[in-house]
Amino acid sequence: MERGRESRGLEPKIIKTARRLFIEKGFAETSMSDIALEAGINRPVLHYYFRTKERMFHAVFGQIVLSFLPRLSGIIQQKEKSLSERIGEIVEVYSQIFMENPNLPLFIVREIHRDPGYLLDALRGLQIECYLQPLLGTLREEMGEERWNGISLPFLFYTFYGLLVVPFLSKGMGMQVFFKTESEFRNMLSRWKPYVVRQLVALLSGGHQ
Amino acid sequence: MERGRESRGLEPKIIKTARRLFIEKGFAETSMSDIALEAGINRPVLHYYFRTKERMFHAVFGQIVLSFLPRLSGIIQQKEKSLSERIGEIVEVYSQIFMENPNLPLFIVREIHRDPGYLLDALRGLQIECYLQPLLGTLREEMGEERWNGISLPFLFYTFYGLLVVPFLSKGMGMQVFFKTESEFRNMLSRWKPYVVRQLVALLSGGHQ
DNA sequence: GTCTATAACCTGATAGAC
Protein backbone atom coordinates (compact mmCIF):
# COMPACT_ATOMS: atom_id res chain seq x y z
CA MET A 1 0.00 0.00 0.00
CA GLU A 2 2.54 2.59 1.12
CA ARG A 3 5.23 3.63 -1.31
CA GLY A 4 8.74 4.97 -0.84
CA ARG A 5 9.53 8.54 -1.75
CA GLU A 6 11.08 7.74 -5.14
CA SER A 7 8.25 5.47 -6.25
CA ARG A 8 6.75 7.68 -8.95
CA GLY A 9 9.61 7.80 -11.43
CA LEU A 10 7.88 5.89 -14.22
CA GLU A 11 4.36 7.03 -13.48
CA PRO A 12 4.30 10.04 -15.85
CA LYS A 13 5.60 7.96 -18.73
CA ILE A 14 3.05 5.24 -18.03
CA ILE A 15 0.17 7.71 -17.77
CA LYS A 16 1.19 9.42 -20.99
CA THR A 17 1.39 6.16 -22.93
CA ALA A 18 -1.81 4.78 -21.42
CA ARG A 19 -3.62 8.02 -22.18
CA ARG A 20 -2.63 7.86 -25.83
CA LEU A 21 -3.58 4.20 -26.27
CA PHE A 22 -6.83 4.37 -24.33
CA ILE A 23 -7.97 7.37 -26.35
CA GLU A 24 -7.02 5.72 -29.62
CA LYS A 25 -8.37 2.20 -29.10
CA GLY A 26 -10.54 2.38 -26.00
CA PHE A 27 -10.33 0.48 -22.74
CA ALA A 28 -11.43 -2.90 -24.05
CA GLU A 29 -9.04 -3.09 -27.00
CA THR A 30 -5.98 -1.79 -25.15
CA SER A 31 -4.11 -4.47 -23.22
CA MET A 32 -1.62 -3.98 -20.42
CA SER A 33 0.95 -5.60 -22.72
CA ASP A 34 0.33 -2.90 -25.35
CA ILE A 35 0.93 -0.16 -22.80
CA ALA A 36 4.04 -1.78 -21.35
CA LEU A 37 5.47 -2.38 -24.81
CA GLU A 38 4.91 1.19 -26.03
CA ALA A 39 6.18 2.68 -22.78
CA GLY A 40 9.26 0.47 -22.96
CA ILE A 41 8.82 -1.14 -19.56
CA ASN A 42 7.75 -4.51 -18.18
CA ARG A 43 4.17 -5.53 -17.60
CA PRO A 44 4.39 -6.11 -13.83
CA VAL A 45 5.60 -2.54 -13.34
CA LEU A 46 2.18 -1.34 -14.45
CA HIS A 47 0.60 -3.41 -11.71
CA TYR A 48 3.12 -2.14 -9.20
CA TYR A 49 2.05 1.43 -9.89
CA PHE A 50 -1.68 0.95 -10.42
CA ARG A 51 -2.51 -2.57 -9.20
CA THR A 52 -5.25 -3.22 -11.78
CA LYS A 53 -6.10 -2.13 -15.29
CA GLU A 54 -9.35 -0.59 -14.05
CA ARG A 55 -7.54 1.58 -11.48
CA MET A 56 -5.09 2.69 -14.10
CA PHE A 57 -7.89 3.67 -16.45
CA HIS A 58 -9.59 5.49 -13.61
CA ALA A 59 -6.49 7.66 -13.09
CA VAL A 60 -6.11 8.34 -16.80
CA PHE A 61 -9.76 9.17 -17.35
CA GLY A 62 -9.80 11.57 -14.42
CA GLN A 63 -6.71 13.32 -15.72
CA ILE A 64 -8.25 13.68 -19.18
CA VAL A 65 -11.49 15.19 -17.90
CA LEU A 66 -9.49 17.50 -15.65
CA SER A 67 -7.39 18.65 -18.58
CA PHE A 68 -10.21 20.06 -20.67
CA LEU A 69 -13.42 20.52 -18.72
CA PRO A 70 -12.42 23.37 -16.35
CA ARG A 71 -11.44 25.69 -19.18
CA LEU A 72 -15.10 26.17 -20.05
CA SER A 73 -15.95 27.92 -16.83
CA GLY A 74 -13.10 30.44 -16.94
CA ILE A 75 -14.08 31.68 -20.38
CA ILE A 76 -17.83 31.95 -19.79
CA GLN A 77 -17.36 34.26 -16.82
CA GLN A 78 -15.32 36.96 -18.53
CA LYS A 79 -18.24 39.33 -18.28
CA GLU A 80 -16.36 42.17 -19.93
CA LYS A 81 -16.61 40.34 -23.25
CA SER A 82 -19.73 39.94 -25.32
CA LEU A 83 -21.53 36.63 -25.30
CA SER A 84 -20.59 35.83 -28.88
CA GLU A 85 -16.96 36.67 -28.19
CA ARG A 86 -16.92 34.23 -25.30
CA ILE A 87 -18.68 31.54 -27.33
CA GLY A 88 -16.17 32.07 -30.10
CA GLU A 89 -13.35 31.53 -27.61
CA ILE A 90 -14.90 28.33 -26.28
CA VAL A 91 -15.43 26.88 -29.73
CA GLU A 92 -11.87 27.86 -30.61
CA VAL A 93 -10.36 26.27 -27.51
CA TYR A 94 -12.22 22.99 -27.89
CA SER A 95 -11.60 22.80 -31.63
CA GLN A 96 -7.91 23.14 -30.82
CA ILE A 97 -8.07 20.35 -28.25
CA PHE A 98 -9.95 18.09 -30.65
CA MET A 99 -7.62 18.88 -33.54
CA GLU A 100 -4.76 17.63 -31.37
CA ASN A 101 -6.81 14.64 -30.14
CA PRO A 102 -9.32 13.76 -32.86
CA ASN A 103 -10.38 10.60 -31.04
CA LEU A 104 -11.20 12.35 -27.78
CA PRO A 105 -14.93 12.84 -28.46
CA LEU A 106 -15.37 9.16 -29.33
CA PHE A 107 -13.32 8.18 -26.30
CA ILE A 108 -15.50 10.22 -23.95
CA VAL A 109 -18.79 8.92 -25.23
CA ARG A 110 -17.55 5.35 -25.56
CA GLU A 111 -16.13 5.06 -22.06
CA ILE A 112 -18.98 6.85 -20.33
CA HIS A 113 -21.28 4.33 -21.98
CA ARG A 114 -19.09 1.44 -20.82
CA ASP A 115 -19.19 2.63 -17.23
CA PRO A 116 -20.84 5.94 -16.22
CA GLY A 117 -19.17 5.66 -12.82
CA TYR A 118 -15.90 7.01 -14.20
CA LEU A 119 -17.55 10.29 -15.11
CA LEU A 120 -19.20 10.63 -11.73
CA ASP A 121 -15.88 10.04 -9.97
CA ALA A 122 -14.06 12.50 -12.22
CA LEU A 123 -16.67 15.19 -11.62
CA ARG A 124 -16.60 14.55 -7.87
CA GLY A 125 -12.83 14.96 -7.87
CA LEU A 126 -13.22 18.18 -9.81
CA GLN A 127 -15.66 19.57 -7.25
CA ILE A 128 -17.87 20.27 -10.20
CA GLU A 129 -20.36 22.40 -8.33
CA CYS A 130 -17.66 25.04 -7.79
CA TYR A 131 -17.40 25.42 -11.55
CA LEU A 132 -20.88 24.65 -12.73
CA GLN A 133 -23.03 26.75 -10.45
CA PRO A 134 -21.35 30.11 -11.21
CA LEU A 135 -21.30 29.21 -14.89
CA LEU A 136 -25.01 28.46 -14.93
CA GLY A 137 -25.65 31.58 -12.86
CA THR A 138 -23.88 33.77 -15.39
CA LEU A 139 -25.79 32.21 -18.27
CA ARG A 140 -29.07 32.52 -16.42
CA GLU A 141 -28.52 36.26 -15.95
CA GLU A 142 -27.68 36.89 -19.56
CA MET A 143 -30.44 34.73 -20.98
CA GLY A 144 -33.25 35.92 -18.74
CA GLU A 145 -35.32 33.84 -16.33
CA GLU A 146 -38.20 32.91 -18.58
CA ARG A 147 -36.00 31.36 -21.29
CA TRP A 148 -33.87 29.69 -18.66
CA ASN A 149 -36.81 27.89 -17.11
CA GLY A 150 -37.77 26.38 -20.44
CA ILE A 151 -36.08 23.47 -22.15
CA SER A 152 -33.24 25.66 -23.31
CA LEU A 153 -30.38 24.28 -21.19
CA PRO A 154 -30.44 20.85 -22.84
CA PHE A 155 -30.92 22.59 -26.20
CA LEU A 156 -27.87 24.73 -25.53
CA PHE A 157 -25.80 21.71 -24.54
CA TYR A 158 -26.94 19.63 -27.52
CA THR A 159 -26.33 22.40 -30.05
CA PHE A 160 -22.92 23.15 -28.59
CA TYR A 161 -21.76 19.59 -28.14
CA GLY A 162 -23.41 18.05 -31.21
CA LEU A 163 -22.15 20.61 -33.70
CA LEU A 164 -18.73 20.86 -32.08
CA VAL A 165 -17.84 17.16 -32.01
CA VAL A 166 -19.54 15.82 -35.13
CA PRO A 167 -16.63 16.59 -37.49
CA PHE A 168 -14.30 14.68 -35.16
CA LEU A 169 -16.65 11.78 -34.44
CA SER A 170 -17.08 11.25 -38.17
CA LYS A 171 -13.55 12.19 -39.17
CA GLY A 172 -12.74 8.74 -40.50
CA MET A 173 -15.77 8.84 -42.76
CA GLY A 174 -15.23 12.47 -43.72
CA MET A 175 -11.66 11.84 -44.79
CA GLN A 176 -12.89 9.17 -47.19
CA VAL A 177 -15.91 10.99 -48.57
CA PHE A 178 -15.38 14.75 -48.36
CA PHE A 179 -11.72 15.55 -47.83
CA LYS A 180 -8.60 14.14 -49.37
CA THR A 181 -5.99 15.79 -47.16
CA GLU A 182 -5.62 16.91 -43.57
CA SER A 183 -5.39 20.49 -44.75
CA GLU A 184 -8.77 20.26 -46.49
CA PHE A 185 -10.21 19.04 -43.20
CA ARG A 186 -8.71 21.99 -41.33
CA ASN A 187 -9.97 24.32 -43.99
CA MET A 188 -13.51 23.05 -43.56
CA LEU A 189 -13.13 23.34 -39.79
CA SER A 190 -12.09 26.99 -40.00
CA ARG A 191 -15.38 27.72 -41.76
CA TRP A 192 -17.38 25.37 -39.57
CA LYS A 193 -16.39 27.09 -36.33
CA PRO A 194 -18.07 30.47 -37.01
CA TYR A 195 -21.17 28.60 -38.19
CA VAL A 196 -21.34 26.81 -34.82
CA VAL A 197 -20.86 30.10 -33.00
CA ARG A 198 -23.71 31.63 -34.97
CA GLN A 199 -26.09 28.80 -34.06
CA LEU A 200 -25.21 29.13 -30.38
CA VAL A 201 -25.58 32.90 -30.31
CA ALA A 202 -28.95 32.62 -32.03
CA LEU A 203 -30.07 30.11 -29.43
CA LEU A 204 -28.88 32.22 -26.49
CA SER A 205 -30.21 35.54 -27.72
CA GLY A 206 -33.65 34.09 -28.30
CA GLY A 207 -34.04 34.12 -32.06
CA HIS A 208 -35.19 30.52 -32.15
CA GLN A 209 -37.06 27.89 -30.16
CA MET B 1 -18.38 -25.00 -47.28
CA GLU B 2 -21.69 -26.22 -48.77
CA ARG B 3 -24.67 -26.50 -46.48
CA GLY B 4 -27.74 -28.71 -46.58
CA ARG B 5 -31.11 -27.22 -47.31
CA GLU B 6 -32.23 -27.00 -43.67
CA SER B 7 -29.02 -25.36 -42.45
CA ARG B 8 -30.36 -21.92 -41.60
CA GLY B 9 -32.78 -22.75 -38.84
CA LEU B 10 -30.89 -21.02 -36.04
CA GLU B 11 -29.42 -18.22 -38.09
CA PRO B 12 -32.18 -15.66 -37.54
CA LYS B 13 -32.09 -16.20 -33.79
CA ILE B 14 -28.29 -15.89 -33.76
CA ILE B 15 -28.32 -12.73 -35.86
CA LYS B 16 -30.99 -11.16 -33.70
CA THR B 17 -29.12 -11.87 -30.48
CA ALA B 18 -25.76 -10.84 -31.89
CA ARG B 19 -27.25 -7.64 -33.24
CA ARG B 20 -28.60 -6.70 -29.85
CA LEU B 21 -25.38 -7.47 -27.98
CA PHE B 22 -23.03 -5.90 -30.53
CA ILE B 23 -25.07 -2.69 -30.53
CA GLU B 24 -25.18 -2.60 -26.74
CA LYS B 25 -21.59 -3.47 -25.86
CA GLY B 26 -19.65 -3.26 -29.09
CA PHE B 27 -17.59 -5.87 -30.91
CA ALA B 28 -14.68 -5.96 -28.48
CA GLU B 29 -16.69 -6.42 -25.31
CA THR B 30 -19.11 -8.99 -26.71
CA SER B 31 -17.81 -12.56 -26.61
CA MET B 32 -19.04 -15.54 -28.56
CA SER B 33 -19.96 -17.07 -25.20
CA ASP B 34 -22.22 -14.09 -24.44
CA ILE B 35 -24.03 -14.50 -27.72
CA ALA B 36 -24.40 -18.28 -27.39
CA LEU B 37 -25.64 -17.95 -23.82
CA GLU B 38 -28.27 -15.31 -24.60
CA ALA B 39 -29.39 -17.12 -27.73
CA GLY B 40 -29.68 -20.36 -25.77
CA ILE B 41 -27.39 -22.40 -27.99
CA ASN B 42 -23.86 -23.81 -27.85
CA ARG B 43 -20.75 -21.87 -28.79
CA PRO B 44 -19.61 -24.16 -31.64
CA VAL B 45 -22.93 -23.64 -33.40
CA LEU B 46 -21.98 -19.99 -33.90
CA HIS B 47 -18.80 -21.09 -35.64
CA TYR B 48 -20.71 -23.57 -37.72
CA TYR B 49 -22.91 -20.80 -39.09
CA PHE B 50 -20.38 -17.99 -39.38
CA ARG B 51 -16.94 -19.61 -38.97
CA THR B 52 -15.36 -16.62 -37.19
CA LYS B 53 -16.49 -13.79 -34.94
CA GLU B 54 -15.33 -11.25 -37.52
CA ARG B 55 -17.48 -12.82 -40.27
CA MET B 56 -20.44 -12.89 -37.95
CA PHE B 57 -20.01 -9.21 -37.12
CA HIS B 58 -19.65 -8.47 -40.81
CA ALA B 59 -23.06 -10.02 -41.49
CA VAL B 60 -24.70 -8.20 -38.57
CA PHE B 61 -23.18 -4.84 -39.43
CA GLY B 62 -24.25 -5.11 -43.05
CA GLN B 63 -27.80 -5.97 -42.03
CA ILE B 64 -27.93 -2.99 -39.65
CA VAL B 65 -26.73 -0.50 -42.26
CA LEU B 66 -29.16 -1.99 -44.76
CA SER B 67 -32.03 -1.60 -42.30
CA PHE B 68 -31.81 2.15 -41.92
CA LEU B 69 -29.68 3.81 -44.59
CA PRO B 70 -31.84 3.25 -47.69
CA ARG B 71 -34.88 4.97 -46.19
CA LEU B 72 -33.14 8.33 -46.59
CA SER B 73 -33.15 8.23 -50.35
CA GLY B 74 -36.81 7.35 -50.77
CA ILE B 75 -37.95 10.32 -48.72
CA ILE B 76 -35.67 12.93 -50.25
CA GLN B 77 -36.96 12.26 -53.74
CA GLN B 78 -40.65 12.83 -53.12
CA LYS B 79 -40.53 15.99 -55.18
CA GLU B 80 -44.21 16.72 -54.69
CA LYS B 81 -43.49 17.63 -51.07
CA SER B 82 -41.76 20.75 -49.87
CA LEU B 83 -38.16 20.54 -48.74
CA SER B 84 -39.04 21.17 -45.11
CA GLU B 85 -41.77 18.54 -45.22
CA ARG B 86 -39.28 15.98 -46.48
CA ILE B 87 -36.66 16.99 -43.92
CA GLY B 88 -39.28 16.70 -41.21
CA GLU B 89 -40.05 13.18 -42.37
CA ILE B 90 -36.40 12.19 -42.34
CA VAL B 91 -35.82 13.56 -38.86
CA GLU B 92 -38.98 11.80 -37.72
CA VAL B 93 -37.97 8.44 -39.21
CA TYR B 94 -34.47 8.48 -37.76
CA SER B 95 -35.62 9.72 -34.37
CA GLN B 96 -37.98 6.76 -34.31
CA ILE B 97 -35.18 4.34 -35.18
CA PHE B 98 -32.90 5.81 -32.52
CA MET B 99 -35.64 5.86 -29.88
CA GLU B 100 -35.97 2.11 -30.42
CA ASN B 101 -32.17 1.64 -30.53
CA PRO B 102 -30.60 4.40 -28.43
CA ASN B 103 -27.15 2.85 -28.70
CA LEU B 104 -27.16 2.69 -32.48
CA PRO B 105 -25.36 6.03 -33.06
CA LEU B 106 -22.56 5.07 -30.69
CA PHE B 107 -22.37 1.63 -32.28
CA ILE B 108 -21.98 3.08 -35.76
CA VAL B 109 -19.27 5.55 -34.87
CA ARG B 110 -17.45 3.12 -32.58
CA GLU B 111 -17.28 0.26 -35.07
CA ILE B 112 -16.43 2.40 -38.08
CA HIS B 113 -13.51 3.73 -36.04
CA ARG B 114 -12.42 0.20 -35.13
CA ASP B 115 -12.42 -0.90 -38.77
CA PRO B 116 -13.61 1.40 -41.58
CA GLY B 117 -13.64 -1.59 -43.90
CA TYR B 118 -17.00 -2.77 -42.59
CA LEU B 119 -18.65 0.44 -43.77
CA LEU B 120 -17.06 0.19 -47.21
CA ASP B 121 -18.26 -3.40 -47.59
CA ALA B 122 -21.76 -2.54 -46.41
CA LEU B 123 -22.01 0.38 -48.84
CA ARG B 124 -20.68 -1.75 -51.67
CA GLY B 125 -23.31 -4.40 -50.94
CA LEU B 126 -25.95 -1.68 -50.94
CA GLN B 127 -24.84 -0.48 -54.36
CA ILE B 128 -24.67 2.90 -52.76
CA GLU B 129 -24.25 4.85 -55.95
CA CYS B 130 -27.75 3.84 -57.02
CA TYR B 131 -29.11 5.62 -53.97
CA LEU B 132 -26.64 8.39 -53.44
CA GLN B 133 -26.30 9.86 -56.90
CA PRO B 134 -30.03 10.57 -57.48
CA LEU B 135 -30.29 11.88 -53.91
CA LEU B 136 -27.43 14.28 -54.43
CA GLY B 137 -28.83 15.23 -57.82
CA THR B 138 -32.17 16.15 -56.32
CA LEU B 139 -30.52 18.24 -53.61
CA ARG B 140 -28.25 19.92 -56.13
CA GLU B 141 -31.23 21.02 -58.19
CA GLU B 142 -33.11 22.43 -55.25
CA MET B 143 -30.12 24.17 -53.69
CA GLY B 144 -28.66 25.69 -56.84
CA GLU B 145 -25.26 25.08 -58.39
CA GLU B 146 -23.26 27.85 -56.77
CA ARG B 147 -24.16 26.83 -53.22
CA TRP B 148 -23.64 23.19 -54.06
CA ASN B 149 -20.09 23.75 -55.21
CA GLY B 150 -19.17 25.37 -51.92
CA ILE B 151 -18.57 23.63 -48.61
CA SER B 152 -22.26 23.12 -48.07
CA LEU B 153 -22.48 19.33 -48.47
CA PRO B 154 -20.29 18.58 -45.42
CA PHE B 155 -22.12 21.37 -43.55
CA LEU B 156 -25.43 19.77 -44.40
CA PHE B 157 -24.24 16.36 -43.28
CA TYR B 158 -22.72 17.67 -40.04
CA THR B 159 -25.76 19.71 -39.10
CA PHE B 160 -28.09 16.82 -39.85
CA TYR B 161 -26.06 14.10 -38.24
CA GLY B 162 -24.64 16.08 -35.32
CA LEU B 163 -27.93 17.52 -34.14
CA LEU B 164 -29.86 14.32 -34.80
CA VAL B 165 -27.64 11.91 -32.85
CA VAL B 166 -26.34 14.05 -30.01
CA PRO B 167 -29.30 13.38 -27.66
CA PHE B 168 -28.77 9.64 -28.14
CA LEU B 169 -24.97 9.68 -27.92
CA SER B 170 -25.22 11.55 -24.64
CA LYS B 171 -28.37 9.85 -23.38
CA GLY B 172 -26.62 8.29 -20.40
CA MET B 173 -25.36 11.67 -19.29
CA GLY B 174 -28.63 13.41 -20.11
CA MET B 175 -30.66 10.98 -18.05
CA GLN B 176 -28.50 11.81 -15.02
CA VAL B 177 -28.30 15.56 -15.47
CA PHE B 178 -31.37 16.81 -17.34
CA PHE B 179 -34.12 14.20 -17.28
CA LYS B 180 -35.40 11.97 -14.54
CA THR B 181 -37.69 9.75 -16.57
CA GLU B 182 -37.88 8.26 -20.04
CA SER B 183 -40.99 10.33 -20.70
CA GLU B 184 -39.12 13.58 -19.94
CA PHE B 185 -36.52 12.50 -22.49
CA ARG B 186 -39.18 11.85 -25.11
CA ASN B 187 -40.80 15.16 -24.29
CA MET B 188 -37.53 16.99 -24.91
CA LEU B 189 -37.06 15.04 -28.14
CA SER B 190 -40.47 16.06 -29.46
CA ARG B 191 -39.39 19.70 -29.13
CA TRP B 192 -35.86 19.02 -30.34
CA LYS B 193 -36.97 17.55 -33.65
CA PRO B 194 -38.60 20.69 -35.11
CA TYR B 195 -35.57 22.69 -33.97
CA VAL B 196 -33.32 20.36 -35.99
CA VAL B 197 -35.61 20.66 -38.99
CA ARG B 198 -35.46 24.46 -38.75
CA GLN B 199 -31.65 24.44 -38.73
CA LEU B 200 -31.54 22.19 -41.78
CA VAL B 201 -34.09 24.18 -43.73
CA ALA B 202 -32.20 27.39 -42.96
CA LEU B 203 -29.00 25.81 -44.23
CA LEU B 204 -30.59 24.49 -47.42
CA SER B 205 -32.49 27.62 -48.31
CA GLY B 206 -29.40 29.75 -47.95
CA GLY B 207 -30.10 31.90 -44.94
CA HIS B 208 -26.73 31.10 -43.38
CA GLN B 209 -23.13 30.23 -44.25
C1' DG C 1 11.61 -0.48 -7.69
C1' DT C 2 12.28 -3.55 -11.35
C1' DC C 3 12.93 -7.97 -13.07
C1' DT C 4 11.65 -13.37 -14.27
C1' DA C 5 8.43 -16.84 -13.86
C1' DT C 6 4.06 -18.40 -13.47
C1' DA C 7 -0.72 -18.76 -11.97
C1' DA C 8 -5.59 -18.70 -13.19
C1' DC C 9 -8.63 -17.56 -16.44
C1' DC C 10 -11.02 -16.52 -20.70
C1' DT C 11 -11.00 -16.11 -25.60
C1' DG C 12 -11.82 -17.79 -30.49
C1' DA C 13 -11.65 -21.83 -33.00
C1' DT C 14 -11.64 -26.87 -34.25
C1' DA C 15 -12.04 -32.08 -34.15
C1' DG C 16 -14.92 -35.67 -33.98
C1' DA C 17 -18.92 -38.35 -31.98
C1' DC C 18 -23.79 -38.59 -32.72
Next chain:
DNA sequence: GTCTATCAGGTTATAGAC
Protein backbone atom coordinates in the same frame (compact mmCIF):
# COMPACT_ATOMS: atom_id res chain seq x y z
C1' DG D 1 -26.85 -29.78 -37.70
C1' DT D 2 -25.84 -29.99 -32.99
C1' DC D 3 -23.40 -31.78 -29.31
C1' DT D 4 -18.93 -32.77 -26.00
C1' DA D 5 -14.22 -32.24 -25.48
C1' DT D 6 -10.24 -29.89 -26.27
C1' DC D 7 -6.53 -26.78 -28.15
C1' DA D 8 -3.56 -22.93 -28.64
C1' DG D 9 -3.00 -18.30 -27.52
C1' DG D 10 -3.69 -14.12 -25.06
C1' DT D 11 -5.41 -11.77 -20.89
C1' DT D 12 -4.93 -9.79 -16.03
C1' DA D 13 -2.62 -10.36 -11.96
C1' DT D 14 0.73 -12.03 -8.49
C1' DA D 15 4.82 -14.34 -6.18
C1' DG D 16 9.34 -13.98 -5.33
C1' DA D 17 14.32 -13.15 -6.72
C1' DC D 18 17.43 -9.26 -7.10
